[in-house]
Amino acid sequence: MNSEVLYRELSELDKKHFLHPTTSIKQQQENGPDFIFTHGKGVRLFDLKGRSAIDGLSSLWNVNIGHGREEMARTAYEQMKTLAYSSCFATYSHEPAIRLAAKLADIAPGNLSAVFFTSGGSESNDTAYKLARHYWILKGEPERKKIISRTKSYHGVALGATSATGLKPFRDFTGSLAPDFCYVDHFSPADLRNKIEEEGPETVAAFIAEPVQGAGGLHLGPEGYFKEIRSICDEYGILLITDEVITAFGRTGSYFGIDHYSVEPDMMCFAKGITSGYAQLGGVMLTEELHRVFIDRSEGTLLHGYTYSGHPMACTVALKNLEIVESEGLIENARKMGEEMLKGFRSIEAESGIAANARALGLMGALEFVKNKETNERFQSPLAPKVVAEAAKRGLICRSVVFDQQDTLVFAPPLIMSREEMSELHSILEDAVKAVEKTIAPAAN
Structure with a gap:
């Protein structure tokens, strides 16, 4: 079957049977898929029509080591041959999960030393809320239930994760949220203090924050923000949870996003870059102190767990992924290429009449309109989606954020980016911005 016929067949099947996540259902039905990808190599994805594109978002912030790594496939194959799956419930265990937990304890910030494995970011965040609340039950303060998060935050789409997400459209989607979630301004420690006082410190279990807000528009905390947040949490005896689902494992030019702020969390959520998307895995880390409370005060069973918690193949893939990140110097490359990315964004900003507010931390970057x-x-009608469409035509995949009156492009290319590839990304983006600017020139002047 030739590619054109296959494309038409798959497109119709897609429209009829595939309910896409985070997608306009009407657009899907009218147009079918924009791309039907067949394979990836390095920083590029290829589709059925023979097109290639730089994966400027590492697909979903996660393909850190790039596409098509044969060593990852071999690692998964070897593990699946010997032990594809076994439960970690009760007292069952296996070497990949044990080795990975020990590796994470070795590289994690502060005193984080114990790991609860999940299948992804939403599960990780839901787990953190439950563990935080259970911790306070064990401590004899069961009234500490409330989780405070920030506006413009994104913590996933499971029920608890949706309820914690500060982007209101995600919460409005269901019309029914989990109780005991509160929100404060994403840049204001004073607002956190006021909310704690308003709710009553004795009712607050934890505060959760992304070191860099990703899906909410890529926002970097002001100078001293996280140190002040840590101080407030300590003052009121509240747990600090960092959501590192996007920012961990080299993405920001450091192993973990919170490393940039010299702050140690009580709990840390992770996923995505732990396997670079080659397998589904996430988790929550606890400090030694929290772990000790669970050990000393628990009676009976810890009644929380997922079928694939500690999946042996996924854990083996994660270990190989971290080996590649370290052996190839990808954290340092993310720092250097992040500087190059920001330099290019600022150049586009300087030359354009509509681009503004360029920012980046490692290989997380944004440009506004x-x-x-x-x-x-x-602009009354956001430009970022139009730039995304123009960039895709030219061979660059990026993402727009238009929630909360934002008009922002966000980027997170693979950590293996070279200078030449970054230059190509800038060139395509510059052309896409110019193409959109021409269509609104009278309004921009």
Whole structure:
């Protein structure tokens, strides 16, 4: 079957049977899939029509080591041949999960030393809320149930994770949320303090924050923000949870995003880059102190767990992934290429009448669009989705964020990016921005 016929067949089957996540259902039904990918290699994805594109978002912030790594396939194959799956419930265990937990304890910030494995980020965040609340039950303070999160935050789409997400459209989607979640301004320690006082410190279990807000528009905390947050949590005896689902394992030019702020969390959620997308895996880490409370005060069974918690193949893939990240110097490369990415974004910003507010930390970057750079006035109809479409035509995949009156492009290319590939990304993006700017030139002046 030739590729054109196959494309038409798959497109129709897609529209009829495949309910896509985080997708416009009407657009899917009208147009079918924009790309039907067949394979990936390095920083590029290839589709049935023979097109290639730089994966400027590492697909979903996760393909850190790039596509098509044969050593990852061999690692998975060898593990599946010997032990594809076994339960970690009760007292059952296996070497891949044990080795990975020990490796994570070795590289994690602060005193994080115990790991609960999940299948992904949403499960990791839901697990953190449950473990935090159970911790306070064990401590004799069962009224500490409330989880405080930030506006513009994204913590996943499971029920608890949705309830913690600060982006209101995600919460509105279901119309029914889990109780005991509160929200504060994403940049204001004072707002956190006020919310704690308003709710009553004795009712608050934990505060959760992403070191860099990713899906919410790529926002970097102000100078001193996380140190002040840590101080407030300590003052009121509240657990600090960092959501490192996007920011961990080299993405920000450090092993973990919170490393940039010299702050140690009580719990840390992770997923995505732990396997670079080659297998489904996530988890939550606890400090030695929290772990000791669970050991000393628990009676009976810890009644929380997923079928694939500690999946042996996924854990083996994660260990190989971390080996590659370290042996190939990808954390340092993310730092250097992140500087190059930001330099290119700032150049586009300087030359464009509509691009503004370029920012990055490692290989997480963003560029916004404004009608007036002096007043930060926005366009009535966001431009970022139009730039995404123009970039895709030219061979670059990126993402737009238009929640909460934002008009932002976000990027997170693989950590293996070379200078030449980064230059190509900039060139395509510059052309895409110019193409959109031409269509709104009268409005921009």
